[in-house]
Amino acid sequence: MKHYSAFAVAREALRYHTGWERAWRSPEPKKKYDVIIVGAGGHGLATAYYLGKNYGIQNVAIIEKGWLGGGNTGRNTTIIRSNYLQDPSAALYEKARGLYEDLSQDLNYNIMFSPRGVIMLAQTQHEIRGYQRTAHANALQGVKTEWITPERVKELVPIINLDGPRYPVLGGLWQERGGTARHDAVAWGYARACSAMGMDIIQKCEVTGVRSDNGRVVGVDTTKGAIDCDKLGIVVAGHSGQLAEMAGFRLPLEAVALQALVSEPIKPCMDVVVMANTVHGYMSQSDKGEMVIGGGTDGFNNFTQRGSFHHIEETVRALVETFPMISRLKMLRQWGGIVDMTGDRSPILSKTPLQGCFINAGWGTGGFKAIPGSGWGMAQLMATGHSPLTEAFTMDRFKEGRFIDESVAAGVAH
Ligand SMILES: Cc1cc2nc3c(=O)[nH]c(=O)nc-3n(C[C@H](O)[C@H](O)[C@H](O)COP(=O)(O)OP(=O)(O)OC[C@H]3O[C@@H](n4cnc5c(N)ncnc54)[C@H](O)[C@@H]3O)c2cc1C
DSSP states (O other): OOOOOHHHHHHHHHTTTOOOOOSSOOOOOOSEEEEEEEOOSHHHHHHHHHHHHHHOOOOEEEEOSSOTTTTGGGTSOOEEOOOOSSHHHHHHHHHHHHHHHTHHHHHTSOOOOBOOOEEEEEOSHHHHHHHHHHHHHHHHHTOOOEEEOHHHHHHHOTTOOTTOSSSOOOEEEEETTOEEOOHHHHHHHHHHHHHHTTOEEEOSOOEEEEEEETTEEEEEEETTEEEEEEEEEEOOGGGHHHHHHHHTOOOSEEEEEEEEEEEEEOSOOOOSEEEETTTTEEEEEOTTSEEEEEEEEEEEEOOOOSOOHHHHHHHHHHHHTTOGGGGGOOEEEEEEEEEEEETTSOOEEEEOSSBTEEEEEOOTTOOGGGHHHHHHHHHHHHHHSOOTTTGGGOTTHHHHTOOOOOHHHHSSOO
């Protein structure tokens, strides 16, 4: 793999950009791999990358039914933060946020990490209590967040209206090193690094069955034929239930569409990310100037990867009181992704009843921020059988009543 650098850009400019090589190979599948990962979203690719980088396991295939990064990873609103309440979550999300800081250098691929700061607005007394509690918990966990006053919110977000008639802004939970990154670039950067290690990324290949022998996984059936493996990682977000069924177990998940929209591009007017969870809406400004706007999930289970008109209305209605200027913006486009929600709003990173088969799912509306940490922990779990990062997130916790309740941090927020 050729190194990307300012020197390489200058050299290619001189020879009309004829020397760039493809970022990743598109091979036909081999008969057998040590590890197969199903799903080339951010979590699947990061799992493969850290298997290779941290454990030297490079005979790996990542199998994707569509195109890599074309699921939720390429459809999300790119918010990165680690201000979660429970200790296992804070550890996992803060590990991810920390890895994001240097990910461009690590992957030699500019993922455009922008730690511009994230505010979660408190607009009810209940939210004040919830966020102050989270700020105290974060202080104990070593996660840098702080409770800020409405005046400080206004300083950070001059376009905000603090005095909404229904929900005035009463303060906020501020994470200065939270922010955004370019979602496709995260998938592309990991994919390029995996391919450079010799891993096979097999796109347009759907896994249609999981094969086992004596309670142990031995391979998968795909639209390109059967492929054998010693270990299998299922990392398919909204389709986790279907893959689990193929592997012979059930997951406590439901799939729903989550939508987002962007406005026409405008001049820079907001350089932080603002989330308003009481009214179900959040907003940031992209590098191109578009206001990136997201809301809650659809109120019914579905597998539609597209937007709907009522959602534009609901989300803009939710935010317009706090950001009156958006009433004058034209909306440019909207889309949807299928997210996989657990009851406690925390993910599942776990061994499964099928030996050698592991599951990474349940990220719901907020898994983009976790990609590097999740990949790191999942790779450790798959390589060694144990990871301190994932040990609380087993699928058995729902049977045993050990929920990791993140309904304040992740119930609506992303
Ligand atoms: C509108 C929206 C906004 C969001 N905003 C944020 C945000 O601001 N911050 C945040 O942290 N998170 C956010 N999220 C959530 C985040 O996008 C997801 O949690 C994360 O991207 C999940 O990544 P993944 O790799 O698990 O799944 P995906 O990226 O969905 O990858 C799974 C892949 O598996 C493939 N697949 C499925 N079935 C099969 C099969 N049978 N065979 C082969 N391949 C298969 C799919 O094609 C897909 O590419 C948002 C999500 C949406 C939809």
